[in-house]
Amino acid sequence: MSQTNFKLKQSTRQLEQSNAHLKAANIRLAQAQSQLLQAERLASIGLLSAGVAHEINNPIGFVNANLGTLKTYVGHFLELIAAYEAAEHFVGNTPIKWNSITVLKNRMDWPYMKDDVLPLLDESQEGLDRVKRIVRALNDFARTDAADVWQPEDIHQGIESTLSVFWSQIKHRCELRKEYGELPAVTCVLSKLNQVFLNLLQNAAQSIEGQGVITIRTGCQSDEVWVEVADNGQGIVPTDLPHIFDPFFTTKPVGKGAGLGLAVSYGIVQQHHGRIEVKSEPGRGATFRVWLPVSPPTARS
Incomplete structure (x- = not known):
């Protein structure tokens, strides 16, 4: 009996040790996944920086030019006011x-100057508002200052924020079409879903040679919403389809991608208890559809 108890205690101790090792491994895996996501997000922000800088420089350029003109106008106004003040002393006499x-x-x-001054101010204000919208969109896209808080969000706002910081890079060669349905608020971590939207848009743009069309569709079915990104690019060969979500799998030339975008997107969608569906034929483009529950179990718990 004592021998049996000893073996049972020994087995229990070994099981506890194995369980502790497993928990430690899970913690390290979670940390690695978090670091991978952050690295992909930072890489995306780096990729977007040139386009965002261009978008900000345009309005800043004409605001700067307008301020130069306005400075000249104000100088003339002050000169004219001084002349009127001088004339006040001679009214009726000379x-x-x-x-x-x-x-x-x-x-x-x-x-001309009198008619031009207010439009210049309006145009300058419009330029500054555009800069503010771009900066807000970039902040909404990244949300690097926020924890992963699950809360009801507007999916369309996430898509628009992503487009605001990305589309300028490809708008000269891609036509964008939007077919939005009515969506309820979705409980999610929107900054992570923005990363998914960005990765899908980047893949769609990279698959298009020359001029092309990217279509974003949204819809709702039962207690799920879906977001679809479709392109008329090169498409995906059937032998590659089973591997497109594998980490480091890529068909792009060296230096054009690390093969993490779709793998990270797949992980984010899984965290939201959703799924990604893919349809593609070589030469006829690809369609990625992301399904998301309106209220995922993670958020309810």
Whole structure:
């Protein structure tokens, strides 16, 4: 009996040790997955930086030009005000001061300047608003300052934020079509889903040679919503389809991708208790559809 108890205690101790090792391995795996996701997100932000800089530089350029013109206008306005102030002392006595004001107004093209000043201010304000929207979209896309908080989110807002920071890079060679349905708020970590949307859009753009079309569709079915990204690019050969979500699998040339985008996207969608469906034929493009539960179990718990 004592021998049996000893063996039982020994087996229990070994089981506890194995369980401890397994927990430690799971923690290391979770940390590795988190680091992989962060690395992919930072790589995406780095890829987007050139396009975002271009989008910000455009409005800043014309705001800067407008401010230069406005500075000249303000100088003329102050000059004209000074002339009027000087003429006030001679009202009714000498017309020569009024003549000098007329000459001054003609020299500075007063009617044009008067009509142009408010549109310049409006255009400058519009440019600054555009910069603010781009910065807000980049912040909404990345949300690097926020923890992974599960909360009801507008999926369309996530898509639009992603488009705001990405589309400028390919808008000259790709036409964008949107076919949005009505979606309920989805409980999710939107910054992670934005990463999925970005990866799918990047893949679609990279599969298109020359000019092409990318279509984004959304819809709702039962207690799930779906987001679809379709392109009319090269498509995926049947032998590659089973491997496209494997880490480091890529058909791109060396230096064009590490093969992590779709693998990371697959992991994010799984975290949301969703799934990704793929349809593709060589030469006829590809369609990726992401299904997401409106209220995933992780969020409910």
